[in-house]
Amino acid sequence: MKIKTIDVFQVDLPVKGGVYRLSGGREYTAYDATIVRISTDTGFEGWGESTPFGSTYIAAHAGGTRAGIDLLAPTLIGMDPRQHDRLWDKMCNTLKGHRDARTALDIACWDIAAKAAGQPLCDMLGGRTPGAIPVISSIGGDTPEKMREKVANHRAQGFLGHSIKIGASEAEGGPMLDAERIQACLADRQPGEWFLADANNGLSVEHALRMLSLLPDGLDFVLEAPCASWRETQSLRQRCNVPLLLDELVQSEADLMQAISQDTCDGVGLKVSKQGGITPMIRQRTIAASAGLVMSVQDTVGSEISFATILHIAQSTPRHLLRCALDPRSMVTLSTAEFEAPIVNGGAEAPDALGLGVSPKLETLGEPVATYGV
Numbered sequence: 001m002k003i004k005t006i007d008v009f010q011v012d013l014p015v016k017g018g019v020y021r022l023s024g025g026r027e028y029t030a031y032d033a034t035i036v037r038i039s040t041d042t043g044f045e046g047w048g049e050s051t052p053f054g055s056t057y058i059a060a061h062a063g064g065t066r067a068g069i070d071l072l073a074p075t076l077i078g079m080d081p082r083q084h085d086r087l088w089d090k091m092c093n094t095l096k097g098h099r100d101a102r103t104a105l106d107i108a109c110w111d112i113a114a115k116a117a118g119q120p121l122c123d124m125l126g127g128r129t130p131g132a133i134p135v136i137s138s139i140g141g142d143t144p145e146k147m148r149e150k151v152a153n154h155r156a157q158g159f160l161g162h163s164i165k166i167g168a169s170e171a172e173g174g175p176m177l178d179a180e181r182i183q184a185c186l187a188d189r190q191p192g193e194w195f196l197a198d199a200n201n202g203l204s205v206e207h208a209l210r211m212l213s214l215l216p217d218g219l220d221f222v223l224e225a226p227c228a229s230w231r232e233t234q235s236l237r238q239r240c241n242v243p244l245l246l247d248e249l250v251q252s253e254a255d256l257m258q259a260i261s262q263d264t265c266d267g268v269g270l271k272v273s274k275q276g277g278i279t280p281m282i283r284q285r286t287i288a289a290s291a292g293l294v295m296s297v298q299d300t301v302g303s304e305i306s307f308a309t310i311l312h313i314a315q316s317t318p319r320h321l322l323r324c325a326l327d328p329r330s331m332v333t334l335s336t337a338e339f340e341a342p343i344v345n346g347g348a349e350a351p352d353a354l355g356l357g358v359s360p361k362l363e364t365l366g367e368p369v370a371t372y373g374v
């Protein structure tokens, strides 16, 4: 089987609720999504998505995603889409870094491989674990009262995991406001709930230590991505006893090995477009599991194709190490594909359909912005 053509589509995904806020005053109103269709000489079609969160999240942006695909896609024409490591090597040897550009191409090849094998993707990735995958809520930075309400709203829908955004500037309220946000979100905590306080690399060590000193003992939460650099994170690690989960700092296998060798964290957030697709996701999942790190399986953001990828990876991840998956559909208002995985009682299960199990809406995607292989 050979890759015959690659089509690239572009859509804007408007943010649900109008605006999404992160630490450092970062705001997003829409996300620029790149969706890829790969067709083979045997008639298979595979789909993949790469949607960077925005140019201020990590070193990735949507224009760069498509510019990278423009370099990568021609080199994959004629290759076997089932030889994931060889495809990954080819992409690494064509373009350094830019994992977001490899992502959609890598996913589409996995979609084809699973369809050709007659399996849902989660079975290709090691086998389905039983039961629904707990989905995590995303509570954007706001007043403590509003964030407490949003947690209550998600709790009422059955969510057990809650990701609460912190990282207020001094002008907004600084460490005091962040401490109040954490306390408000945990105020009604129920048994079995899991809370992440996610700073998206937005805290200085000084901010983090002041915030932690303002919190009462006994609050059960994990601090995610507190600082922007390894040095700051390591410094904080040595001076606090709150469990740490890394996200933005861990993109490559080498990053993960560094975190493990220096004992920088207790868990890691693996995101499909941040790690570079399914091939590096499952490599890093194995490394993290070997070190006993807990994992959240997510994406930077995205639509149905992104969620399908997340869900199949999460569905095949050892359950005792999997904390949650993200449903990026809940963050945007545009639907790009049919995907039968409703959230029921705060969880979702990968469908039995072959491959990813997505049926993209061609009328929504419009005409390709680029085509390779013809």
Ligand SMILES: [Mg+2]
Residues within 6 Å of the ligand: 198, 200, 224, 225, 247, 248, 269
């Ligand atoms: Mg995060």
